[in-house]
Amino acid sequence: MTENEIKKIYELKEEGKGYYAIATLLSLSPSSVKSFLLRHPKSELEIVHHCKNCGAAISQFSDGRIKRFCSLKCHRDYWNKHRKIADRKSTYQCECEECHKVFTSYGGKRRFCSRTCFQQNESRKWGNKNG
Template sequence: MTEQQKSIIKTLREQNFSYNAIAKAMGVTVATVKSYCQRSGLAGNRKEAFQSQSDTPLALPSFCRCCGKQLIQREKVKQRKFCSDECRVTWWNSHPEQVNRRNPHTGKCLCCGKEFTWYGPKPHKFCYHECYIKHRYEGVTHDTEAV
């Protein structure tokens, strides 16, 4: 956890936000927020604080999933998750397991015979560009009968 994330958690916890609300806003697990708060002395029941404090914020601020900068959300527009396209691409490239890809197709490479997966509507014949080059210019073809 970065120092910036720690300061954000501390600020939000001091504003009497729950572990769940902070975790959702920052894109981390509830256990991460709870353990940091317990180690930092920010734990405890916040119900009394909510009842005694009348000027609680109406909306929880949101933060960029990649760099942690606070995002400015506009009304009647889809909620932003990233501050910029660079942050979005960086985050998705570092978290490929969370990418929800639709329509996976599988096929066998004409050059090497390896089975591969691709996404999208157009059929693919080769697993990599190198296999395409070998097949196109060198005539390398996978013999399907020979195993």
């Protein structure tokens, strides 16, 4: 069952349609619509959440908390993947030549913490030359 079909099921149910009518309209089997609605009663009408790692639909906690992963394994896999991506970018601690603030630079060393500091430094250079 796709997310779209699930949304439609709830919509049609809201309109007062029965399992059989819903199933016919969506070309699904009445028994699967019925069992779906029994497992997912009206109180869970909100959007179906999918596992951020494998994309499987997740049945949510009954107390309203939102589960983002179908299993602990998916949770771990997801964060492992993302940590690796973050590690690939090396970080450098640099001191700005203009304001002398220590800042973190990604992927290479930089002389200035910001474009403003770079411009200030440039304009002073030009100012000295003119004055």
